[in-house]
Amino acid sequence: MWKLYEVKEGGVVRKNRQCPKCRNFLAQMKNRVYCGGCGYTEIKK
Numbered sequence: 136m137w138k139l140y141e142v143k144e145g146g147v148v149r150k151n152r153q154c155p156k157c158r159n160f161l162a163q164m165k166n167r168v169y170c171g172g173c174g175y176t177e178i179k180k
């Protein structure tokens with residue numbers, strides 16, 4: 136269980152989404168995601 140959990144945890148952390156415009160990785164903010172490439176911002180509710 137321990138080893139399985141560690142691997143799973145690492146996968147969850149890396150689930151960064153990609154920008155629909157320029158395909159850069161979106162930076163995860165508190166309540167929004169931001170793209171440093173084109174400035175695309177998506178606000179979460």
Ligand SMILES: [Zn+2]
Nearest residue numbers: 154157170173
């Ligand atoms: Zn972008």
